[in-house]
Structures are given as C-alpha cells and as structure tokens.
Amino acid sequence: MVASAIEAIGIPTVLVMMFKEVAEAMRPPRVAHVRFPFGRPLGEPGNVAQQRVIIEDGLNILVENQVPGTIVDLPYRWKREDYEAILAQRSKTALKA
Amino acid sequence: MAVETTDLLRDLQANYSRAAVSRIKYLTRRASEEEVVEFVNGLIVKSAEAKYNNSWEELERFLEEWETVMIGRVAGGMKFPESSGVPWASLTKPIDQCRIALVTTGGIYTDGQDAFEPADDVSYREIKKGTPQSAIHVSHRGYDISGPQEDVNCVLPLHRFDEFEQEGVIGSLAETAYSFMGLIRDATILKDSSEEVAKKLKANDIDAVFLTAT
Numbered sequence: 001m002v003a004s005a006i007e008a009i010g011i012p013t014v015l016v017m018m019f020k021e022v023a024e025a026m027r028p029p030r031v032a033h034v035r036f037p038f039g040r041p042l043g044e045p046g047n048v049a050q051q052r053v054i055i056e057d058g059l060n061i062l063v064e065n066q067v068p069g070t071i072v073d074l075p076y077r078w079k080r081e082d083y084e085a086i087l088a089q090r091s092k093t094a095l096k097a
Numbered sequence: 098m099a100v101e102t103t104d105l106l107r108d109l110q111a112n113y114s115r116a117a118v119s120r121i122k123y124l125t126r127r128a129s130e131e132e133v134v135e136f137v138n139g140l141i142v143k144s145a146e147a148k149y150n151n152s153w154e155e156l157e158r159f160l161e162e163w164e165t166v167m168i169g170r171v172a173g174g175m176k177f178p179e180s181s182g183v184p185w186a187s188l189t190k191p192i193d194q195c196r197i198a199l200v201t202t203g204g205i206y207t208d209g210q211d212a213f214e215p216a217d218d219v220s221y222r223e224i225k226k227g228t229p230q231s232a233i234h235v236s237h238r239g240y241d242i243s244g245p246q247e248d249v250n251c252v253l254p255l256h257r258f259d260e261f262e263q264e265g266v267i268g269s270l271a272e273t274a275y276s277f278m279g280l281i282r283d284a285t286i287l288k289d290s291s292e293e294v295a296k297k298l299k300a301n302d303i304d305a306v307f308l309t310a311t
Binding site: 001002003004005006007008009010011012013014015016017018019020021022025026027028029035037038039040041042043044045046047048051052055058059062063066068069 | 116117119120161168169171172173175177178182183184185186187188191192200202203237239240241242243244245247248250251252254257258261266267277284285287288291292294295296298299303304305306307308309310311
C-alpha cells in the first residue's frame with residue numbers, strides 16, 4: 001500500500017519483506033522476498049554483513065528490475081550463510097568490472 | 098493417557114512472540130486437529146531420521162512446507178485493496194547519485210514520540226537521520242520486537258545507509274525516514290497516510306525509496 005502510493009507519485013521503490021503471500025496479493029512494484037523470521041527483514045540484529053548483503057540486493061533490484069510487480073526470491077538461509085564471504089566476493093567482482 | 102491435540106501445541110502458543118517460531122506459530126490457530134497430529138508425528142519421524150542420518154535438510158523442508166501452508170491461510174484471511182494495476186516509476190539517475198529515503202512498517206518511534214496503537218493505527222512517525230540506537234523504540238504486536246530494540250538496522254537501516262552515503266554507494270540518505278505500524282487488518286485504511294508520506298517525499302526531491310515490512 002505504502003510502496004504503491006510512493007511509486008504512484010513518481011518515485012521508484014523497492015520493498016524487502018517476508019510475507020510472500022501478502023506481496024502476491026498487494027503487488028508492490030518491486031519486492032525482494034526473504035525467508036527470514038518475521039520482524040527481521042534485513043537480517044539478525046548486529047549482523048552488519050548480512051544486513052549489507054540484503055540491502056545491496058534491494059538496491060540492485062531497484063536498478064535492474066524493469067517488470068512491475070515482480071517478486072525476487074533472495075536465496076539466503078538465515079544464519080547459515082557466510083555473509084562476510086559474499087561481500088568479499090562482490091567487492092572482488094566489482095574491482096574486475 | 099488422553100491428550101487433547103490442541104494441547105500438543107500449547108507451548109508453541111506460549112512462545113508466540115519469539116522470532117524463531119514466527120513462521121510456524123500459525124499452526125496453533127490455523128491447523129485442524131488432524132493436521133496437528135500429522136505435524137507432530139511428522140516432526141518426530143523427521144527429527145529422528147535427521148539425527149540418525151546426520152542430515153537436517155529433510156527436517157528443514159518439512160518445517161518450511163508447514164510454514165508455507167499456514168502462512169498462506171493467514172494471508173487468505175486478510176483484506177487487500179482492489180488491484181488496479183501496479184504503479185511504476187523509473188530511476189532517473191545512478192544509485193550513487195540518488196537521494197534515498199527509508200520507510201518501514203515496523204512500528205519504530207523515537208524519544209519524545211507516542212507509541213503506536215495495538216492494531217489498525219494508520220499514523221506514522223518521522224525518524225530523523227542520525228538517530229542513535231538509544232533513542233529508538235518499537236511498538237508492534239505482530240512480531241518479536243527485540244530485534245530492532247537491539248539494532249534498528251534489522252528493520253530500518255538508518256546506520257547502514259549512513260555508511261553507504263559515506264562510502265559513496267548512494268548519493269545521500271534523506272533527512273527523514275518514515276515508520277508505520279503494519280498490524281492492520283484492512284490495508285485500504287492506510288490510503289490517506291500513505292499518500293501524505295508520498296507527497297512529503299516528493300516535496301523533498303527523493304529519487305528512490307527503500308522500504309521494509311516486518
């Protein structure tokens with residue numbers, strides 16, 4: 001609802017959320033769906049690397065996604081990822097580019 | 098030994114507010130007695146097999162299947178606005194030149210502001226850039242609020258975006274973020290306050306908005 005109102009006034013949005021069924025019903029313009037516990041859309045409290053990974057993915061969806069109403073499923077399995085390694089890999093890729 | 102099937106999940110209800118059970122907790126309200134029996138039996142078998150085989154993936158899949166079914170039933174009981182297409186705006190500049198604002202439905206408020214009503218509160222709070230963790234408060238009965246009480250960035254990433262601004266990943270972070278409280282049974286009642294926030298963002302020349310829902 002909020003995302004759509006902001007988009008309707010002319011500002012692009014991306015929404016990170018856990019409740020996929022609600023996303024499917026509400027159809028916000030751009031959604032990053034995470035299979036995280038409710039109340040933790042960007043990750044664990046204090047886990048800076050995890051939060052940065054999710055936020056960066058959200059910003060990438062903002063740049064790259066051109067199909068209205070698309071829900072992107074992010075693959076991360078809560079605590080069982082090495083988020084530091086994911087960030088390190090990304091900065092390496094960015095340097096190459 | 099006679100046990101009511103609903104009693105089997107009583108402790109899950111007692112743990113209702115804990116993040117780890119936040120996806121499976123809907124079993125207590127959305128499953129039939131037969132389903133509760135099926136779930137508990139399945140849980141015992143899958144757990145024992147997982148331990149025996151030292152492989153927890155089947156157990157994880159089992160839990161996720163039940164979470165998905167029960168969460169789907171919760172969504173089925175909610176009311177959504179009539180769909181009139183998906184609104185769309187395009188980014189007009191690269192991210193590292195964008196002025197980005199944050200919006201959440203996580204029920205965040207700060208020192209000196211009022212808490213949210215327990216449900217169906219359509220008001221919002223303005224959260225200033227640079228607000229320290231010590232000034233952050235949360236009121237939301239729909240999830241385990243200990244996360245943002247400890248670190249607001251897991252819901253409203255004020256400090257992560259400050260870092261992104263300093264590192265040049267984004268152009269800048271807007272002076273004001275907005276928090277709603279998402280425990281609202283009928284999303285259509287949010288229309289007026291959503292449009293009010295949209296106008297404020299527009300008036301402040303915001304290029305893009307990063308939102309989270311809890």
